[in-house]
Amino acid sequence: MSAPPRQSAAFWFTSTFLPAPLAIGFLGPLQGLTLGQSLLAIIPAVLLGSLVPYRRTTSGILLLPVALVLHALHLEILSRISHHLLPGQALNWQLMALMLAALLAFIGPRLLYRAQAWLALPLILAFALLTLGALLMLEVDTAQRQPGFSWSAFGLLAGMAALWQISLTPMASKGTPHYLGLALPALWLMSLGALMASAIPAVDSVVSLRLVGERTLPGLGSVAVLLLALAMVGAMAVHGHAQFVAFSANPWKTKARVLLLAGFLSLLVLWNPLQFSLY
Numbered sequence: 001m002s003a004p005p006r007q008s009a010a011f012w013f014t015s016t017f018l019p020a021p022l023a024i025g026f027l028g029p030l031q032g033l034t035l036g037q038s039l040l041a042i043i044p045a046v047l048l049g050s051l052v053p054y055r056r057t058t059s060g061i062l063l064l065p066v067a068l069v070l071h072a073l074h075l076e077i078l079s080r081i082s083h084h085l086l087p088g089q090a091l092n093w094q095l096m097a098l099m100l101a102a103l104l105a106f107i108g109p110r111l112l113y114r115a116q117a118w119l120a121l122p123l124i125l126a127f128a129l130l131t132l133g134a135l136l137m138l139e140v141d142t143a144q145r146q147p148g149f150s151w152s153a154f155g156l157l158a159g160m161a162a163l164w165q166i167s168l169t170p171m172a173s174k175g176t177p178h179y180l181g182l183a184l185p186a187l188w189l190m191s192l193g194a195l196m197a198s199a200i201p202a203v204d205s206v207v208s209l210r211l212v213g214e215r216t217l218p219g220l221g222s223v224a225v226l227l228l229a230l231a232m233v234g235a236m237a238v239h240g241h242a243q244f245v246a247f248s249a250n251p252w253k254t255k256a257r258v259l260l261l262a263g264f265l266s267l268l269v270l271w272n273p274l275q276f277s278l279y
Contacts, residue, residue, distance in 0.1 A: 010120035011113050012181025015238045016168055017123050017231050019077045020070075021186045023205040024160050025193020030203060031153035034141045038194035041158040043187060049165030050183040070167070070239060071098075074232040080206050081229050085222055097233050104233075105240030112241060116234045123231065126224045130209070131192055133216025138199035161190055 028038030078097055079090040086093055104112050168182055196208045206225060213221025 007113065007117045008178065009181045010117040012178055013185055014116040014120045014123060014231050015235050016182055017120075017127075017185040017189065017228070018074070018235055019189075019205060019209075019228050019232070020073055021161075021164060021189040022193040022209065024157070024164060025190035025195075026197040026203065026205050027160060028153060028157045028194050029141075029143065029197035031156070032148050032150055033153050033157065033194075034149075035194055035198045037149060037154065038157060038198070039191060041154050042161050042190045042194065045158040045161035046165055046183055046186045046190065049162035050168075050179055050186075052166045071101075071236055074236055077206065078229055078232060080204070081225055084206065084210065085225060097229075097236070101233050101236035101240060104237035112234070112237055116231075116238070119227070119230060119234065123227050126213075126220065126227055127188070127192075129220060130213045130216055130224050131188070133220075134192065134195055134212050137215060138195060138212070140195065141198050143197070143199055143201050161186065 025038065025042065028041060029035070033041070075094045075097065078094055082088075082090040082093040104115070165182065165186055193205055196205070196212060197203075200208045200211065202208050202211070209228075210221035210225050213224045215221075
């Protein structure tokens with residue numbers, strides 16, 4: 001589906017504005033890198049990783065395992081969010097998120113584009129306030145766990161940042177709006193994660209995010225985390241719809257929805273025993 005450049009950029013911005021890049025930003029300071037060293041690893045890796053070319057003929061094969069891995073990651077983060085902010089059991093919220101994502105993926109791009117584009121503005125406003133508060137309140141490089149520069153830590157951070165961006169490129173088309181929508185959220189959240197990790201002893205990105213938000217403005221931390229949860233559900237729907245589009249390009253078009261449904265069902269089958277063993 002074609003969309004105006006502004007809406008397209010907002011759509012991809014929301015679809016990649018997720019907790020995982022925030023956690024990647026934590027890796028550098030957790031291993032002894034300073035904020036400046038972490039940014040030197042993050043920025044080139046994100047910009048170059050967003051430019052990696054791909055072949056549409058093979059993207060359908062790659063999307064299913066990538067989507068399942070990202071779904072599992074989002075569900076794990078949603079579980080942590082539910083423990084801090086949401087009533088009831090985490091498993092119920094995870095199942096609800098999966099069903100909502102599957103529904104949005106099957107309905108198609110029109111509603112998905114609008115929902116993700118509308119969510120972009122609240123995300124930007126909430127995280128702009130939170131980032132400003134972090135810059136004003138936090139003392140940079142005061143919480144390093146192991147002092148000293150390490151090339152292995154630098155390489156790990158750069159590699160993870162690049163791999164995150166590379167995993168997203170099969171979903172997007174070429175063009176400036178798509179590139180900006182992929183690169184800006186990663187640059188913002190990874191840098192914010194590195195800033196928080198360099199100043200806050202806690203190693204949990206979600207807890208740290210909420211802490212900084214609440215110190216900036218009462219209620220802001222909870223709002224920011226809940227907005228991230230909504231963005232994760234939208235991102236799961238985007239991956240699901242991308243699978244359908246990729247498989248629909250092949251002659252066996254009627255099997256596309258079955259494969260997409262099988263991906264979600266297999267994740268449910270694998271996820272339920274794991275949840276019961278963890279909780």
